[in-house]
Amino acid sequence: MQDNRSQVRKVLWITLLLNLFVMALKATIGFATGSLSLQADALHSITDSANNILGLIANRFSSPLPDREHPYGHQKFEALGALGIAAFLGIACFEILKGAVERIAFGGKPVEVAPSELWLLSIVLIVNIFVAVYERNVGKKIDSPILIADAKHTTSDIWVTVVVIAGLIGVWQASALNIPQLRSLDVILAFPVAFMVFYSGWEVIRDNLPWLVDEMAIAPEKIHRIVMTTPGVVNCHDIASRGVVGRQVFIEMHLIVDTSDVQTAHKITERIEQRLAESFGKVRVSIHVEPPDYESDDISFGSTEKAEL
Incomplete structure (x- = not known):
């Protein structure tokens, strides 16, 4: 069996650098505007970077070639790494919901958004799309579960960012359209963001758990x-x-x-x-x-x- 770990490492390092850039940009704009949904999205991006690091660690021990100590190969290390990704997603989901409930219960600083900040978020969206497509294509090409799992995570990040941008556009237009209710979009949209994060984690678990528990592969x-x-x-x-x-x-x-x-x-x-x-x-x-x-x-x-x- 071919050992593709060097290709996996290359992809993980590239996506790690891009995810760190995205995380920093989201966090900066999130705190500048006071946007809860964007801060939650930045938290989601922190898990992206953590996932890449976890993937690099798992990759170090996941040789598909058998040896004396592991006569059936080492591929379960990649499955364990993928479950680690799911754990990070669960933490992100909890933090998003916690922040939304606190904002509803205790209120907070009003969100203020400028057009320039929305344009910067469009860059974030483009980078996320590139990372997801790049990881998924390479993952399928070399049959790497850790890359495929991380690509699913990043795909969820794309939809999260789209939802967040849509909410911030609504907040931005609240005064112009004289619809003050639009200012609540930031908190309201935090809940579907949490659901998307949770579902992404569930998909990762569903795809990798059968390998770890030795479930029947073929009837x-x-x-x-x-x-x-x-x-x-x-x-x-x-x-x-x-x-x-x-x-x-x-x-x-x-x-x-x-x-x-x-x-x-x-x-x-x-x-x-x-x-x-x-x-x-x-x-x-x-x-x-x-x-x-x-x-x-x-x-x-x-x-x-x-x-x-």
């Missing part, structure tokens, strides 16, 4: 159909799989073949491995060849009932 029935149509196979049972399709999948099975010759049996198993790789991408298959007396109708390994948690 045993799908594997069984492919194996049983391979010439020379008599029976296939006790099939198990884990990992993530498209990233790395480990497959185990017990097999009975129509031959007593070891070399012929080996060729049959190699053919099975090739067909599974063609169907599911990166797979590492472990096949236990058994004598005819061990034939079984149990396709799945273990109980077919879901365990009660």
Whole structure:
């Protein structure tokens, strides 16, 4: 398996510098205008920078190549890094909601926005779009979960920034249009901003948790159909799989073949491995060849009932 960690590091360093620039710009304008939603958005951008640093740390330990201490590779380090991103998103969501509730309950300094500040925020939006597209494209190209997860986070940041800019435009026009209610947009929009942050974190968890808990990667029935149509196979049972399709999948099975010759049996198993790789991408298959007396109708390994948690 190819080691793409150097490419991941390059992307993370570039996006870290851009995120620090965005964070500083948002924080400066947020405190200058007194905008709660923009300060919350700056907090969101702090997590972007923290995510890049976390990604660099995780990348240091996430070699896909197996070694003596980690015979199944190190890719779970990247999944752990992605869950760390989700944790940062949860913290950001809490801080946004806390600030909004405090503003509603106790009030605060009125928000004042100038056109020049809105133009500066448009630069922030352009940088965020570039970072999200850049990370997502490279992440998909080299199959890096940490880059894909961070790209999702940055995509949520884009929508957060759009919402915040829309609210600040409303605040800016409140006096001109003689609609004082528009000044409340800054606090009101802090709530959907928090929801967007929360949903982004949930997506990261959903995509990476199956890898960490060894959830079934491929239905045993799908594997069984492919194996049983391979010439020379008599029976296939006790099939198990884990990992993530498209990233790395480990497959185990017990097999009975129509031959007593070891070399012929080996060729049959190699053919099975090739067909599974063609169907599911990166797979590492472990096949236990058994004598005819061990034939079984149990396709799945273990109980077919879901365990009660």
